[in-house]
Amino acid sequence: MHVEHLSLKNFRNAVDSEIEFSKGVNVICGANAAGKTNILEAIFYFAAGKSFRNCKDRELITFGNDKGSIAMRFFGNNAKTKMSATLSKSGRRVIKIGESAPLRMTEYIGRFRAVIFTPDHLSLVKGSPENRRRFLDLAISQSFPRYASTLSEYNRVLAQKNALLKRGNVIDELLEVYNEKLAALAGTITVNRRKYINRLEREAKIFLADMSGGKEELTLSYQTQAGDLETQEEIKEKYISLFAEKMQYEKDHFLAHYGAHKDDFSVVINKKSARMYGSQGQQRSAVLALKLAEGELSAKLTGEYPVFLLDDILSELDKDRKEYILSRITDRQVIITGCESEIFDTEGKIFVREGKIFQ
Template sequence: MKITSLNVNNFKNSEKERIEFKDGINIIFGDNAAGKTNLLEAIFLFAAGKSFRGSKDKNFVRFGQDYAFTEIVFENKSGNCKLGIKLFKNAKKQIFREGVQISKLSEYLGLFRAVIFTPDHLNLVKGSPEFRRRFIDLAICQSFPRYVATASEYNRILAQKNALLKNRIDSEDLLEVYNERLSFLAAHITSNRLKFLKQLQPEAKAFQHDMTNGAEELSLDYISQAGEGFESTDDIKNRYLDIYKSKKEQEKYKGVTLFGPHKDDFTIFINKKNARLFASQGQQRSAVLSLKLAEGELSNKLTGEYPVFLLDDILSELDSKRKKYILDTTYGKQVIITGCDKEFFSGLESRNKIYVENGRACFYT
């Protein structure tokens, strides 16, 4: 899989730009706040349907404008494809496939896939559980687009239940309806996450083993609010029904839903020790690198082709050994790298270097 071009109109600090990409390594360089990461964000929208920064749709629109538009042309194993997204300040985004508007995210998610790696990901080991949940969910939705609809409905029902609890509305029947639906959705989210981590672990383990010359073994353990040792998706659903029933008064007192996959987490172990508690900074960085590379490897095994790798100013955060490892591992795949210093990239074999200034692609070298 490779992206051949990106068009952006009124997207953040870019007025109107067209950028072309080539096979192998593509380098986007420029000063801080020049708009390099914005371009990666515009690309990643087509992989996950949302920003890897957590930006809202209205924040994509350039100041003083009513809407933003971004479009990519890419090649996958099925041939050439063109996708577009129109984003508004006060309206729902519009999605286009080959110039024709479509109504569902699931109609385009999975067509284009990308692995994003930013300096923030270096906190994956020690960061908050929310960060790790987001890592799992963004990866799953690219290979299993229907997961997006399940997660979206869960968040919608969760918000409705929380409003009911917060406002102290006395409606046992409605609360029961919410709990029934949440249990069903929670079971499917949990089941998908467990399946994904089970598939991701051997890939990450292999990278960690290779990177450390066999000195470190990486493993993952999903921590569910519903417990462990699940027999089936129905088993998970029934456990959540029991939890919501037994903890109903506690949730009513707190005014919020206390249990569900929105509270789940996973633990990263190195040599059977909790990496968050015992790993050095170097070990943590190796673990994160293994997880991100494993994400790309698993995408290839599930779909039959590698995703595009988006490295946002990450090489400057890695030592020479880890920088070489990620470049060697992604060799032969399309990689788009951002950074501030052109000289930093002088040793890289790239046919395409793009200088960005104030949201504009000023020249190619």
């Protein structure tokens, strides 16, 4: 899969930009705050349906404007596809494939796939569970679009349940209806996440062993309130009884404290938690292994490598890790920000200055 063309109108500091990409390595060069990350953000928007910087759509529109848009042409699944997103301050954003009617997230997710590496990905090991769930959910969704719709249904029911709890004066029968739905959806979500984690572990283990000269063994352990139960049905039943048991507690606290939205996984190196005991270097390697594994798995599951987006990570890495990662991603499209001209002197460079493109 590779991006061919990107067109930005009033997106961040890109007022009107057209960018061509080559199939191999693309390097985006420019000074600090020139607009390099903004370009990756626009591309990744089509993979995730939102910014990877975890911000609102309206923050993406160029200051002082009401509308912005991104259009991208990419090659993948044996065809050229054009996707566009129109963002507006007041209304809803509209995503289209070709000239189609506006699509819902679950209808376009998985069409364009990308893996992004950013300097704050250390939070995958060190940060809160939310970081890891977000990573997991997005990775699974890109390869299994139906997971995205299960997850959005779960979040919708969870929001309804929370609204009910917040109101106080709860009608038990209604709460039970929500709990029943959440339990069933949590069963599906947990089974999918655990299966993905197992596959991811298999891939990431190889990368970390490789990077550490066989010294480090990576394992991932998935944590859920459903314990070690394995089948969808068992997990559903477990949640139904857990929700019943904790009903009063949730009512007293006006919040849904139990469910799949509390899941987490820990990254373990040589049988010890990387978060608690890993050195900075081990944590960094573990994150690289996870992200490389995400790409590998995506290729295995869909038959095609996703586009690799590297935001400023090379300048952060030591020589060995830098060389390792670059040696692992030679056979696919890579779009890198940060001018590391000594490494890349052949491929097409894209220069950015104050949001403007010079190619």
